[in-house]
Amino acid sequence: MKIEREMMRGAGPVAVLHLLQRRPMYGYELVETLEQRSGGVLAMGQSTLYPMLYNLEGKGLVKAEWRSAESGRDRKYYALTAKGKKRLADDTQQWRAVTDAMTKLGVLSRFARPLPVSAGVSA
Amino acid sequence: MRGAAIGPVLADSGLGEPVLAVIRSVCAKARLSRAEKRDVARELVEHFHAGIERGETAEALIAEFGDPHAAGKLIARAVRRKRGPVRRAFMHAKRGVYALAGLLLVIYLGLFARFMLGSPSPSRDYVSELAQRAEAIPESDRAWPLYLEAARRTTDAPPSLLDYEHDQDATREYAAAHPGVLELIRSASERPHIGYPVRTSPDPELARINALRTGTVIERAADGADPDDDAAYNDTLIGVLLENIGEMRLHARLLEADADLAMGQGDTARFVSDTEAMIGIAEQFGRARTIIEQLVGWAIASDASRIVRRAIEASPGAFDDAQLRRLQRAMETRDAARKPVDLSLERLLFEDMVQRIYTDNGSGNGHLTRSGVRTFTELMDFGGGQGLLDDPTLRFLAGPASLVVTADRAELTAKYDEIMLSLDAYMRLPYWEEPAVHPDVELERMHTQQRFRYPLITTLMPALANLRTQQAITRQRMDGAVLAVALERHRMREGSYPTRLVARELEVPADALIDQMTGHTLVYSVSNDGLGYTLYSLGMDLDDDGGVPMLGGEDAVRARIPPSYLEAMSQHERAKIDGDWVLFPLPTENDPVPE
Known part of the structure; x- marks a missing residue:
């Protein structure tokens, strides 16, 4: 399934912040994890991810740090900041409200057809 | 990057x-x-x-x-x-600087093209016009052929005679040995115009004469050209050579020396002729239109006035009335220092420079160009004193900027007209009257603040305050001599000096009695025994010191000092200008010193 750019613009940052609340991650790892855990729906090209990460960093929601990885190479890890945690909580709240409303409206229902695993997202 | x-x-x-x-x-x-x-x-x-x-x-x-x-x-x-706010501001500023630099570069390139592409197109041949005017003078009115003949007959003159600080004994000796030359000079002095040819290359005949005098060989380049001939000046008004000045100065010196000899020999008729001839030369220079020639004329007139006063003082009763009348008339009516300074050639000089430096758009405007700036620096012969213009590379780089900094042709000409108008009024103002706005102060201000705005004006404009002072001083000396002659005539006629100066009684023009420093009548007092008198101006400090001459006598007199300036001067400075300007008798070393 192809996700519209505008929807991705709203969902992408929340998804990234969500992934980072457990532990710091580097760019490729985020791309890979998003694709795997969203069943490909929130898969995004690197050309979308990195600008998004820089924007989140610019807003103070994540902070970046160069660290040595297991491979011995330096990698840039992104971690959630306190401000990022708060924003994640707020955004999650809003997403819940939207989902509830959509459900009440019947747009979403427990009988809805599950998404195919191979669905993609348009960047 | x-x-x-x-x-x-x-x-x-x-x-x-x-x-x-x-x-x-x-x-x-x-x-x-x-x-x-x-x-x-x-x-x-x-x-x-x-x-x-x-x-x-x-x-x-x-x-x-x-x-x-x-x-x-x-x-x-x-x-x-x-980026943080500081960094963002910095980057914005940096972008602004780059944009500004780019804009300036575009403007500079535009100016550069304008500066490099245009070229002056002189349309008026001022040198030819001047030459035509000189050639229009009838042969019989031209003195130069006779002066040149006198020069040819004085190739044996010792080089010391040519110096400003010449040996007076040697000059007298030489004059005594060349009566024919003096006769030739006297004849030349009677002609109204000098009539020296207008030329921008050295005079080969004068070069030959001077080489014979100094015993040097004229060096010529392989192509026969004179090494002193600078091609840059060819056909430019500023390049017109006035080689006649040195020669005529020598002639005036010979006349003065001969006048001295004549007095020693009791030959008052020759003294009068020599003095008349000196005044004649001064008059010829006065009719010439360059400032330098007018200044030389004043110097010769001053010398003549001095020898007249000295002769009357040293030999009272030596002259008969007819001789005294001739002397008086010569100095009254042929006084080069009485007419306003002629600045018309200065204007032509300026116009000629403008047409060689600026482009001409056909309606009175134009801009500076590379070739014009090069011409300007060459003709002005700046040497080491003009900073940027010395270095060809900097001239090349700064040249386009000059289009912005320096006035265009129309603005420059308008400014020049404005200044010349005020200078003309200034030069006509009686010397004792101070102008509301001093043109020299204005020029000085322009020189320091607008030197690059109007470089041609600040470079070409002569020091007119000095010129005005020099003219007033010359005139005062001449009036002093006129009065000395008139008072001597009165004494011979009436048997005594008059008790006071009255123009009609002395048969002199009324304005000959004026003290140029104050505008009032000169101070005159007859000695108690009635055998002598003192005639003086109040001098530079405008203060009556009772006829006690200022240190250095007449030669030390310079510009009058207005009271407001005098108050600002130190005691030491005031002491130097204290005393009166005694016109008669000429001060000697034995005179009292001002207190």
């Missing part, structure tokens, strides 16, 4: 060229600092390494990456957004 920022990062990455090309393409998007680009490049390098470690191929990673150009734009925008 971009490559230099990320080059080492990519070189150490160990990634293949296709991947590096993608990273380069992303980082190529501008407006990121070197550090920011390096950081992005490092992260992308690590991104590809991580992908390859996970078993993906470089080609697959490149395909997944998306459009590097679009990514570059988004990344650059995002990186800029994450």
